[in-house]
Structures are given as structure tokens and as C-alpha cells.
Amino acid sequence: MSVCVDKSTKVVVQGITGREGNFHAFHCKEYGTQIVAGVTPGKEGEEVAGIPVFNTVKKAVEETGADASLIFVPPPFAMDAVLEAIDAGIRTIVCITEGIPIMDMVKIRMVVKAEGVTFIGPNTPGIITADEAKLGIMPGFIFKKGSVGIMSRSGTLLYEVVDQITKSGLGESTALGIGGDPVTGTDFIHWLKLFEEDPQTKAIFIIGEIGGMMEEDAAEFIKSNVKKPVFAFISGRTAPPGKRMGHAGAIIMGGRGSAETKIKALREAGVTVVENITEVGKTVKEKVGKG
Amino acid sequence: MIRLHEYQAKRVFLSYGISVPTGYVAFSPDDAWKIALEIGPPVVLKAQIHAGGRGLAGGVKIARTADEAKEIASQILGKRMVTAQTGPEGIVVKRLLVEEAVNIDKEIYFSIVVDRRRCKPAIVASPAGGMEIEEIAKLHPEQIITEPIEPIAGIMPYQIRRLCDFLGFNNNREEATHIFTTLYRIFVEKDCRLVETNPLVLCKDGSLIAIDAKMSIDEDALFRQKDMARLWDITQSDPSELEAQKHKLSFVRLNGNIGCMVNGAGLSMATMDLIKLHGGEPANFLDVGGRATPETIAKGFEIILNDPSVRAILINIFGGIVRCDRVAEGIIKAVRQVKVNVPVVIRLAGTNREEAMDILKKAPFKFSVMDDLNEAAKEVVKLAKGV
Numbered sequence: 001m002s003v004c005v006d007k008s009t010k011v012v013v014q015g016i017t018g019r020e021g022n023f024h025a026f027h028c029k030e031y032g033t034q035i036v037a038g039v040t041p042g043k044e045g046e047e048v049a050g051i052p053v054f055n056t057v058k059k060a061v062e063e064t065g066a067d068a069s070l071i072f073v074p075p076p077f078a079m080d081a082v083l084e085a086i087d088a089g090i091r092t093i094v095c096i097t098e099g100i101p102i103m104d105m106v107k108i109r110m111v112v113k114a115e116g117v118t119f120i121g122p123n124t125p126g127i128i129t130a131d132e133a134k135l136g137i138m139p140g141f142i143f144k145k146g147s148v149g150i151m152s153r154s155g156t157l158l159y160e161v162v163d164q165i166t167k168s169g170l171g172e173s174t175a176l177g178i179g180g181d182p183v184t185g186t187d188f189i190h191w192l193k194l195f196e197e198d199p200q201t202k203a204i205f206i207i208g209e210i211g212g213m214m215e216e217d218a219a220e221f222i223k224s225n226v227k228k229p230v231f232a233f234i235s236g237r238t239a240p241p242g243k244r245m246g247h248a249g250a251i252i253m254g255g256r257g258s259a260e261t262k263i264k265a266l267r268e269a270g271v272t273v274v275e276n277i278t279e280v281g282k283t284v285k286e287k288v289g290k291g
Numbered sequence: 292m293i294r295l296h297e298y299q300a301k302r303v304f305l306s307y308g309i310s311v312p313t314g315y316v317a318f319s320p321d322d323a324w325k326i327a328l329e330i331g332p333p334v335v336l337k338a339q340i341h342a343g344g345r346g347l348a349g350g351v352k353i354a355r356t357a358d359e360a361k362e363i364a365s366q367i368l369g370k371r372m373v374t375a376q377t378g379p380e381g382i383v384v385k386r387l388l389v390e391e392a393v394n395i396d397k398e399i400y401f402s403i404v405v406d407r408r409r410c411k412p413a414i415v416a417s418p419a420g421g422m423e424i425e426e427i428a429k430l431h432p433e434q435i436i437t438e439p440i441e442p443i444a445g446i447m448p449y450q451i452r453r454l455c456d457f458l459g460f461n462n463n464r465e466e467a468t469h470i471f472t473t474l475y476r477i478f479v480e481k482d483c484r485l486v487e488t489n490p491l492v493l494c495k496d497g498s499l500i501a502i503d504a505k506m507s508i509d510e511d512a513l514f515r516q517k518d519m520a521r522l523w524d525i526t527q528s529d530p531s532e533l534e535a536q537k538h539k540l541s542f543v544r545l546n547g548n549i550g551c552m553v554n555g556a557g558l559s560m561a562t563m564d565l566i567k568l569h570g571g572e573p574a575n576f577l578d579v580g581g582r583a584t585p586e587t588i589a590k591g592f593e594i595i596l597n598d599p600s601v602r603a604i605l606i607n608i609f610g611g612i613v614r615c616d617r618v619a620e621g622i623i624k625a626v627r628q629v630k631v632n633v634p635v636v637i638r639l640a641g642t643n644r645e646e647a648m649d650i651l652k653k654a655p656f657k658f659s660v661m662d663d664l665n666e667a668a669k670e671v672v673k674l675a676k677g678v
Contacts, residue, residue, distance in 0.1 A: 138611060247556040
């Protein structure tokens with residue numbers, strides 16, 4: 001068992017003939033993911049790494065039975081690509097694209113909520129179920145099938161944590177980046193529910209950062225809904241207020257969304273908050289046991 | 292986010308039919324004199340800088356004659372203004388807005404932002420206008436109203452009624468409705484991250500005027516907001532931050548002495564936090580992004596070393612799609628191009644780490660190459676302290 005994606009997930013890559021789409025479609029396929037189709041308008045009939053390319057998502061779904069989409073389309077065309085996928089019946093969407101206008105994301109979020117679509121991203125490394133399926137740009141070799149479910153607002157920090165969890169011997173069930181933008185398709189609570197229900201997942205790790213209230217909301221949810229052990233790391237303790245730290249979402253505004261308030265809320269909910277990023281693997285291993 | 296100057300935002304307001312005080316921008320004391328004569332004194336002179344808190348810093352002054360306007364302009368223009376929001380180095384004032392003085396009866400705070408928690412735009416308003424919203428939130432939290440807006444519906448009449456009741460608009464509801472709905476139109480049509488008028492004033496004659504105007508544009512939407520992009524005044528930004536931006540690096544200057552170069556924003560912040568945990572102070576945030584190339588790394592070194600307070604540098608790269616050996620080659624190439632005169636601690640993890648370590652250990656430059664991030668952070672703190 002795992003969460004959201006697995007061996008049976010059939011993926012269409014939107015923007016597959018672009019540099020990024022091309023490169024990562026190949027690596028996802030190599031990891032073992034069923035990449036069944038690509039879409040680039042006007043390029044139907046071509047092949048990328050043995051993957052057939054179609055003009056529309058609808059055609060790709062009809063011909064290949066794709067049920068998930070991985071999007072590499074540039075920001076000006078991203079909303080169009082997302083709505084096209086939803087129209088074609090896709091219900092799991094991973095949007096790697098970075099730099100989508102915030103009001104486009106506000107609209108996308110309303111549509112995915114109304115249609116019951118799981119939308120991961122934007123500005124995310126993607127989602128991976130270890131040793132089964134990778135829909136994203138993360139380095140596959142650092143993951144190993146195991147028992148820790150991981151969710152993150154950041155890409156390379158996800159890799160850092162995964163690397164330690166793998167080396168500790170515990171390994172991961174499913175790991176994903178919810179996205180670094182202020183408005184994302186899912187929040188931590190969405191994944192907490194799924195990891196709590198998933199029998200393979202024995203422990204949950206949240207990688208949060210300054211900005212927004214998502215960690216505080218997760219803490220409130222954990223109190224009465226999550227029985228599995230939850231761990232967290234929050235980056236940005238040293239970030240000054242009012243300065244955006246790379247991610248469009250990572251900014252402390254008007255005193256809200258600081259690392260301190262997030263850590264306090266999580267601890268009050270019984271979450272083990274790791275303070276030193278290099279002690280993640282050790283801490284989880286000690287608490288969860290032999291793996 | 293791209294901030295507009297007040298006078299630029301006022302021009303946008305005016306083009307949408309929102310009343311603002313008559314005024315023009317002055318680049319010199321002579322400009323200020325001419326404008327004051329044309330409008331007719333008394334006039335208000337307002338320093339145009341991308342930071343709040345101007346009033347307290349002496350950036351807003353009243354002149355009773357054109358000569359006085361010229362005198363005040365010569366004092367403010369070209370001067371470094373330090374406000375609560377600029378940081379200690381301040382920002383040089385290069386433009387002044389000279390406008391008519393208005394007889395104020397009542398001051399309102401009104402803004403529109405995206406509410407991250409609700410994932411939709413929201414109006415934030417208060418009858419306690421004139422002070423910063425943070426201050427109102429602290430002193431009079433009960434005097435703030437928030438109205439989330441459904442993007443497919445826009446502002447609804449019940450929300451306008453609620454806003455008018457809360458803000459105390461009784462005889463000018465029609466005009467208030469026009470201003471609220473128009474500001475929301477501006478917010479949507481110009482892809483704003485913030486539209487604010489503080490204060491929106493009720494004048495003695497009963498009319499409503501936006502005395503102040505703030506607009507920040509979503510930089511991700513500049514591809515479809517060419518007019519707004521042209522208004523961006525780059526002289527208001529930190530030159531190092533601009534230079535970094537040009538090379539798709541994300542840089543923020545901080546006050547410490549340890550330069551940091553990391554890939555990814557989350558890992559960058561976590562690395563800074565680790566330095567602090569070991570008693571050091573980061574000099575900057577620098578995210579070299581997902582595709583660290585020799586060129587971006589060289590640029591990163593250059594930008595970090597521009598800061599004379601940097602005593603040591605920590606490079607922390609988690610190689611994923613980017614291979615560590617390529618990063619190592621980049622570091623060596625960069626060190627040949629840029630004169631690096633401070634100790635450099637390097638920690639690489641991920642794809643092809645071993646090959647990278649070999650390359651770095653054989654390099655003519657003496658790096659401290661560490662496997663363990665915790666040890667690397669301790670080492671750079673030690674080196675920065677000169678121990």
C-alpha cells in the first residue's frame with residue numbers, strides 16, 4: 001500500500017517535448033513509472049523516449065487510459081494545461097511549473113476542489129512512492145521502500161530528509177512536495193489523512209517553513225485525528241520578517257507565520273519537532289524503532 | 292513582488308475613476324516649485340520610496356508657498372531616508388510627489404490581498420485609518436474587518452453593506468461602493484499582490500479621496516502586465532539582489548559574516564538555521580536554484596564576496612538531477628575566475644558525491660571538504676570567528 005500513486009498509475013506528461021518534460025519523462029519511466037503518453041499541441045505522432053505524443057489530453061486518455069498527469073508547461077499556459085487535464089477526466093495532477101500567477105492558482109484551486117481533483121504543486125519536486133512510481137524531478141536513487149510518509153514545502157530539503165530516513169534504514173512509503181507557492185492545490189491536512197489511513201506508513205514527517213498558516217492548521221488537525229507518530233522540521237528560524245526567502249510562500253508578514261509559532265503549535269499537538277536538520281534520521285529512528 | 296511608487300499607483304487609480312489629490316512628480320527642487328505654483332499652495336510633498344513609515348522619517352511635509360516647496364524639496368531629494376521598513380542603510384529619495392492638501396474629516400484603512408489560508412482575495416479594512424495595519428492590529432484588533440471575495444462572483448452587495456456599516460459610511464454609500472468595487476477590479480486586472488489606500492479619506496465636503504495609494508504587482512504575472520512592468524523603479528532595490536535576480540539566483544542580504552551558497556530555498560534556510568544553532572551569523576540567503584551550473588556558482592561567489600563583512604563561506608549542495616561532480620567543477624572554475632580570499636567549507640550530498648570529493652581534494656585551492664553537514668556548519672562558524 002501507499003498513498004496517491006503506485007505501480008498501476010498511468011501517467012500522461014503535458015509539455016513532454018520541452019527540455020524539462022523530455023528529460024524528466026525519461027527518468028520517471030526509467031524509475032519504473034508507467035509513463036503512457038505525452039501531450040504537446042501540434043506534435044502528435046512524434047515519440048519521446050518511446051512514449052507516444054498526442055495533441056490533446058483527451059486523445060491521450062482515450063488511447064492509453066492515462067489517469068494521472070505530470071505537467072511541465074510554462075507559466076503562461078499552465079492554467080490551460082491543468083483545466084484541459086481535468087476536462088479529460090484526469091483526477092491526479094502533479095504540476096512542476098514554477099512561477100504561475102497567484103490569481104491563476106486561486107482559480108485552479110477552486111476548480112480542483114469542485115471537481116475532486118488531487119492537485120500537487122505548483123512549484124513542487126512532485127510525488128514518489130518508493131520503488132513503485134515517481135511523478136516528478138526528484139533523484140530516485142535516494143528513496144527506498146519503507147515506512148515513513150513525508151510531505152514538504154521545499155524540494156532539496158525533502159531530499160535532505162529522505163536521504164537521512166533512507167540511511168537510517170526506515171525508508172519511505174510515499175514522499176511529496178506540496179509546492180513552494182503561497183497558494184497550492186493541497187495542504188498538509190490532505191496528506192495527513194491519507195498517511196494516517198495507509199497501512200504501510202508507520203510514521204509521518206512534515207517539512208514546513210516560514211510563511212502562511214499551514215503548519216498551525218496541521219497541528220490543530222493532528223490533535224484529534226492522527227494517532228501515528230508525527231515528526232516535523234521547520235526551516236527559516238533565522239529569516240527576518242518581511243523578506244521573501246526564495247519561495248514565494250516563505251515570508252513572515254505582520255508577525256504571522258514565524259518558525260517559532262509553528263514549532264510551538266506542532267509541539268502542543270504532540271509532534272516531535274527536530275531542531276537540527278542533521279539529526280532527522282537519528283531522531284525518527286530512535287522514536288519509531290527498528291523499522 | 293514589484294512595488295509601484297505612490298504616484299504611479301495614483302495614476303492607475305485615477306485612470307479607473309477613483310479620486311486622488313491633484314499632484315505631479317518632481318525630480319528636482321525647480322520641478323517642485325513649478326508644480327506648487329500650478330496646483331496652488333498649500334501643497335504636500337511626499338518622498339517616493341518603496342518603504343512605509345515615511346511620515347515619521349520626515350518624508351512627508353507641507354509647504355505653504357511655492358518657495359517653501361522648493362526649499363523642502365532641496366532638503367529631501369537626494370537624501371538617504373531611513374524608515375522603520377528600509378533597514379539601517381536607507382533608500383535615496385529621487386522622486387517627490389507634490390500634491391494639493393486636502394481637508395480631512397475621517398480616515399479609513401482599505402486594502403485587498405490574497406488570503407493564503409482561504410486561498411482567495413480578501414478585503415481588509417478599518418475605520419482607524421492613517422496608521423499602519425500592523426499597528427491597528429496590535430492596538431485595535433476589533434476595528435479590523437476582513438471580507439473574503441469569491442473570485443467567480445466578485446464583491447457582493449451584502450459585503451459592501453457590511454463594510455459601509457463597519458466603516459461608518461452613511462451618506463456616501465454610492466461613492467464607497469464605486470471605490471470598493473473599482474479597487475477590486477484593479478486588483479484583478481493588474482494582477483496585484485496588494486492594493487492599499489491608507490488613508491482613504493472622507494473630506495469636509497463629503498467626497499471620498501484616496502490620499503495614499505500602494506500597489507504591488509505579482510512578478511509571476513509580468514508576462515501579461517507589460518505596462519506595470521515598465522513602471523518598476525529598479526533604483527529602489529539592493530544592487531546585489533538585482534544582480535542575483537538577473538542570473539536567476541535568489542539572494543537576500545543579512546547582517547552576519549558567514550556567506551552561504553545552497554541549492555533550494557528550504558535547504559538554504561535550514562542551512563542558515565544550522566549556522567545560527569552553532570553560534571554563527573549568516574551574511575546572506577543565496578539559493579543557486581535547481582540547476583547549479585559553473586556560471587551560476589561563479590556569480591554566487593562574486594555576489595557573496597561583494598560583501599566585505601564575509602569572513603567564511605559555506606557551500607551546501609544536495610545533488611539530485613544536478614550531479615555533484617559538475618558542481619565541483621563549477622566551484623573550481625569559479626575560484627579561478629573570482630579571487631576568493633576567505634576560507635570555504637563545502638558539503639556535497641547526493642548524485643556522484645564521491646567523484647566530486649575527489650575533484651575538490653585534488654584542487655589547488657584549499658577547501659574544507661566535509662561529508663557531514665553538522666560538522667561543516669561547526670567548521671565554518673569556527674573559521675568565521677578566526678579561531
